Amino acid sequence: MNRKTTIYDIAREAGVSTATVTRVVRRDPHVKEATRQKVQQVIDAHAYSPSVSAQNLEGGRSRTLAVVLPVVSNLYFNRIFDAAYWEAEKNGCSLRLFQTMENQAISPEIVSELIRCRMDGVLFAGSIWSADRRDLNTALEKLGKYMPVATICPPDVSLECICIQSDLVNCSRLPVRHLRTLGHRRIAFLGGSMHSKDTSRRGIGFLEQLRLMDLPDDPAYHVDAGYDMESGERAVLRMLSGLDRNRWPTAIVTFNDLVALGVMKQLKKMGLTLPQDMAIIGCDNQFFCAYTDPSLTSVDLHPEEMARSAVRELLLARESSARSFAMIREATLVVRESCGANLGFRRF
Amino acid sequence: MNRKTTIYDIAREAGVSTATVTRVVRRDPHVKEATRQKVQQVIDAHAYSPSVSAQNLEGGRSRTLAVVLPVVSNLYFNRIFDAAYWEAEKNGCSLRLFQTMENQAISPEIVSELIRCRMDGVLFAGSIWSADRRDLNTALEKLGKYMPVATICPPDVSLECICIQSDLVNCSRLPVRHLRTLGHRRIAFLGGSMHSKDTSRRGIGFLEQLRLMDLPDDPAYHVDAGYDMESGERAVLRMLSGLDRNRWPTAIVTFNDLVALGVMKQLKKMGLTLPQDMAIIGCDNQFFCAYTDPSLTSVDLHPEEMARSAVRELLLARESSARSFAMIREATLVVRESCGANLGFRRF
DNA sequence: CTCGAAAATGTTATCGGTAACATTTTTCTT
């Protein structure tokens, strides 16, 4: 295994001091053109580039941001990670991923690793917020002393940080309003876990919207349904089999598109025709929404934009001392076929 | 912003030398119990943990593996990345992602960054292989001098490295055999790009299988169809509209499940009933395969296992001087409804 | 009680850069 060429090797071979090599590398103008060329030649010959660990040690930073989220393989978080990656890349930074797994709290190990690595900033996304409030506050407060912190989700935490949120009001209002316009009155919400602060919020917002629009908010229409397809299947089945057919909802809003996928499968299995027998609205506007049958109307929370903003703000916060920033991203409804809007079809 | 506590701070406060602090941290047994406790107390009080950059500089490694792939948001690569993450994690390593984007060659910048960062190893996955063969060889040879290199894909490169491949023969044979058993004879292949060494291989393998099983290998049945849903839609349309109805294939094998999704949508749009009018087989066995309508039969290449093996071998290669390793992972056919096998339905 | 080995702890060079400060060289003015 080769030893890496160091700045000393270059300096010796070019017959200059290491300071001059650094100057050439950093494009410092205070170098005579002849010297510059000579040094550059040696650099090129050895394909020399300065060691990152040495630079980091000296500089006391890592040019790296951390992204802490439950699971990257989840499409929502995947989009956040990907967008954050490119935004960081654009700014000459790299990204380090930390997965906490479903429902797991932010661990002291991660906090200490973040500090050990001298991260330039951390972006928290998702269910870490389900942790014990006290521990969480301590962890974040501590972290905040070492690096800028950003969150994509309602932090509900007494910490000054970069706080980027989805517009939860619109996120509930948009589908309810759309369904109401199409004549639906009995609308169900399947999703999330009522135990998670982050996700139960969506359900609560949904109930509020129903009340505001004078629609029935029957508790039977509000079911805890997890985050994936299997949970979706089970949840509809549970909900519908517990209700007389004439009390069935005519539309279902789900926590996310995966749950919607499960719901659609289960409904077809039960012999219903979609969207005629049941309207569905998902959330996240995932890539497959246009390819389900019927295609799935969905709310887009624009996770990519939130991630990009978070990264931008983190990088800004490195320089300035402004520790606090807040932003709410509007949600958008993407209408497809799963509510029958395209069929000119209306209930009353 | 806090200054991070250093080993000197701890040493001073505990009244010992830095060497002793290091010993305590590293659980060296040559420390008197009384001293150990005293030092540990100071460490705990400051939540001290050694700086990663300093350790990396001193040790000449980074405890980090690089994963180079076209795009993480692609589900296939996402699974590779995720699996590699956990395997690395399990071994106390972290993972750094490099995205090359579609069809982009491995750039000299990435090579130099990998060396700069003193990566403990690199895992290449996917289309980097479409690069100019000469450049690629140079880049990899150079890299191989600094760190172990692993590839998940046929490298076709004169480099000793850890080479993990999907079983391309089975990957073509399984779907063709399945379809033949169901009575299909005219089978089409939609997928990949013929310009990419990596992906065209699949098409070639497919044609071979047709010949081996004595089925027609009409060139019209073999269409360049990209990697995503839109390309799938366009490709079937192009293929079918170019053929008399009586020459239509009765089954379509696609490069991946995304293409299959597009194909299914387009076929339905054309008024065909699936799987009766056309059988479909995808590849990758993605999470949504069980939720399409009809559910999608697919070939699983087990990318997670390949990624885990690659990471394991990279970590082993750090210690030993063995630079070469080869492994082929068998493919598996996951039968669902999209070929009508469940309907007891047969063509001839 | 002394000596020597073993145990405990300390000293210091090193990893590869960076930048403040010091020194040398060049250039220009008079």
Added chain:
DNA sequence: AAGAAAAATGTTACCGATAACATTTTCGAG
């Protein structure tokens, strides 16, 4: 051509940890 200012280059301490080697302490045997 001398001298000062400007330009170019060099010297060196430091970033934080590690480990080889050096030194001191402890303890048991004789």
